[in-house]
Amino acid sequence: MxxxxxxxxxAAPPRSNGELVFAAPWESRAFxxxxxxxxxxxxxxxxxxxxxxxxxxxxxxxxDNDWSYYAHWLAALEDVLVERGVLASDDVTALARVLARxxxxxxxxx
Numbered sequence: 001m002x003x004x005x006x007x008x009x010x011a012a013p014p015r016s017n018g019e020l021v022f023a024a025p026w027e028s029r030a031f032x033x034x035x036x037x038x039x040x041x042x043x044x045x046x047x048x049x050x051x052x053x054x055x056x057x058x059x060x061x062x063x064d065n066d067w068s069y070y071a072h073w074l075a076a077l078e079d080v081l082v083e084r085g086v087l088a089s090d091d092v093t094a095l096a097r098v099l100a101r102x103x104x105x106x107x108x109x110x
Contacts, residue, residue: 003034003035003039003045003048004045006049010057011049011053011056013031013069014069022070023070027070027073030073030077031070031073033077034048034073037077037081043084047080048076048080051076051077051080051083052076054079055075055079059072
């Protein structure tokens, strides 16, 4: 079971010369987490694509200037996992608070 990634359109991951592009280590981790959870059967990829498209559409409608593809990716993953009952939304919020208190670069030697 593999994850069919969009090649074009707003839900397509950033690429350079056909290769996926990650601006920070957390982005590749978020990407890998979504693909791994899909492959483990936690959710259908099409469900994730709908959630990602909805997150991107909401950003576009708000005309927010702060664009981060993988922030939308991660938010869509959280949406899908909460909808499927894999996570509780309170758990996501509590963990986000814990992680936000960590210093920048705490797990990256670069």
